[in-house]
Amino acid sequence: MLLYVLRRALAVVPILFGVSVICFSLVHLGPGDAINAITPDNATPEVIAAIRKAYGFDRPLPIQYFDWLGLVLSGNLGTSILTGRSVAAEIVPAALHTSVLAVCAICVSLFAGLAMGMLAGFARQRWADRLVSSFAVLGVSVPHYWMGIVLVAVFSVKLGLLPAMGMGPATAISEFGLNDLKFIILPALTLSLIPTAIIARTTRATIAETRKNDFVQTLRSVGLGRRRIIWHVTKNAAPAILTVSGLQIAQLLGGSILVETVFAWPGTGYLLNTAITTRDLPLLQGTILVLATFFVLMNFIVDMLQPLCDPRIVRQ
């Protein structure tokens, strides 16, 4: 097990290095100049050169990359061009806002997705299966920002039950109280739509597949009750479900540009949208790096959890 953990942990290092190279390169490959957002309209070439120099964009890209990497390794993600604020100070509150939203969406997704998937998996070809399968297809097909707009139109505009945007009067997540939970309902429901459908579909398929295995027949033949058989089937199906659920959770925690923008929820997705539209490269590459690192670490955690469900993984 220790060797397994070490091998997986070592694999994370080159992946993170690759992630840093890719996110630095991608933001510089995109159209538009890094200083465009702050360059006056009538800036002369001399002024543009001076601004470029002041922000360090006049140096060759490899040097800029290694300078940035040095800063990142020392815990400094740089400074936003547009706001002058530290990129880390921008990302931390945004990540916390996204986390709160994601945790709510995860709870909905896991509960609803697993429940529906198991129901369909153990009741194949019956009405419950067909209903869940239809929902799953709908869930992965409907654009979630569109669903967000529909939910807002119904629950905020038409019925006036829930707020349409923002995270309420709280100025920070530490001030987020029970009364503010109404602000989270619509974005969380919207955000949970796709993961719920994916988890439900995966759970259904995995359960149905596992039920076909010979050991289920054996369990029946030795006289195990229905509940015990469901337990054994679920346990055997768990690794595949866990992998998919883990990825969905990671995706939710990474934030959603569209959902957060539709609901003006000041999380990492909203931050990315701001960074993209304003060409704030330090903010953009810092946010992408943090999110990508988070994904890598989530995958690592899922890899660590899998052997707990299925010890054969370590042996393989």
Added chain:
Amino acid sequence: MAADKSSPNSKHAVANADPGRKLETTISCPAIARRSLLRSLLLGVAAGTVPWSRSHAQAREKVLRVGMTLSDIPQTSGQATGGAEGIRFVCDTMYDSLVAWDLSHADRASSLIPGLASSWSVDPATKKVWTFKLRPGVIFHDGSAFDAHAVVWNLEKLQNPAAPQYDKRQAAQAGNYVTNIVRAEAVDDLTVNITTKNVDGTFVYAASSIYYSSPKHWESLGGDWSKFEKNPSGTGPWMFDKLVPRERLEMVRFAKYWDKSRVPKCDRLVLRPVPDSTTRVAALLSNQVDFIEAPPPDAVPQIRAAGMQLITNVYPHIWPYMLSYQPDSPFRDIRLRKAANLAIDRDAVVKLLRGLARPAKGLVVPTHPWFGKPTFDIKYDPDAARKLMADAGFGPTNKAKIKFLISSAGSGQMQPLPMNELIQQNFQDVGFDVTLETIDWEALRQHRQAGSQSPENRGVSGINYSWTIQDPIFALVGQTWHGAKRVAGYNWGGFADAHADELALRPLEEFDLNEQNKKLAELHAYLVDQAMWIFVVHDLNPRALSSKLTGFVEAQNWYQDLTPIDIKS
């Protein structure tokens, strides 16, 4: 710093005593967040109710909540980021300039009026030394006095990299306006002389865009602009109270504002960045905000049906195609330029935008003092357009190939994709073979700054780029200067015309604003007669307001005054 004792909100004084405190509250550790959430849940469950809402405490306050199109709060230290919207909501609320716009009328184009300067004059000998007489008794929000030394200090903040108060971020935003200033000197406490490099009668327009931060407050914050950003102090009618990045900027009424007629009617102003237009409309309709910028045309019936106010007015905006005058551009031929202007069914464009635009007759609307008397009447006349095309040797079997760069969205671009597709069809009908190349807004901005002569614009006949016509240089004069004299970013196409050059010089040598307007009108009429661009529509600057708001006057301007707005109880 000296807290403003007269502030109606004691929180402001507390906030000022601890610079940066407000912003820091937005960053907290997850453990605290979890504890707070858990505590709230437990308390709520135990009490059988939800925790007390902060909004109850604000119930007695008149709070004006605005949904902006920006995705973040603009820079608050003086010269705002975020273009015109940043200036509108941050500069014109918390700060003042020496010369101001009269935003109190909706029925005529806004004009310049005295602001922090009660009067100004120009040295008749050199025509380069401007003397501004400052208004006595003006104070910053921190209580310190606004005087000539503060003016000089602020100009150094923007121009002198060696000055301790130099702020490269504000300097970048003010580059357009201070470029012609050589030096500034305080003659006495209430008189300041500003010397320009070139004779420029339009300098007052630049002066209206330079905003004044408090030197004393900056010093009290240790000379740190990042602290000032979190706790700014200007002389404007609204006073900073709270900033949560990307969430909100809150200001309170400044009761000691020098212009008593502009002391805000509301107690508090809350600015919310809401970049998604559908969300802004939903927020208004669900009573989360009271005032939204730029509702989308599709939402107009819904807004009206809900009993909200939809307010529109013309303002100095044009949605044109800037044309290339490079050797390979078909638009070097004035017949093609006129044909393109006559080919567009502007009423159809207006209909597409549900009435939120007005057909263009030039760069400015006919009621604007700069319109003049152009002889070329811009209208929809496809037959005349076809005739001009035929005269130039083009027709249905031999179409003139043109390529426009357009954006999918962007500041002032309205609904660029459907509008361009409609106009593309109009052009095809009269003998143009049009290629539309869609690029990102910032990339388009970069193409414009580079000019049509640059390699990245090779083969491009025009760019669809909405333009501000508020400042004479920006609007008209800069569009005629070319070659070595070209102001970077202006006159994208390289329009070069000796008569236009001569006409463009006249307003710069005229210091009486009424006479200057007449000279600008002559220039404008000539540019229209030359069909310098393809003029399409003017945006009508739509805003949607809650039915409970009163007093808002939408000026014919990019900037607006929020101080007269009141809320019906």
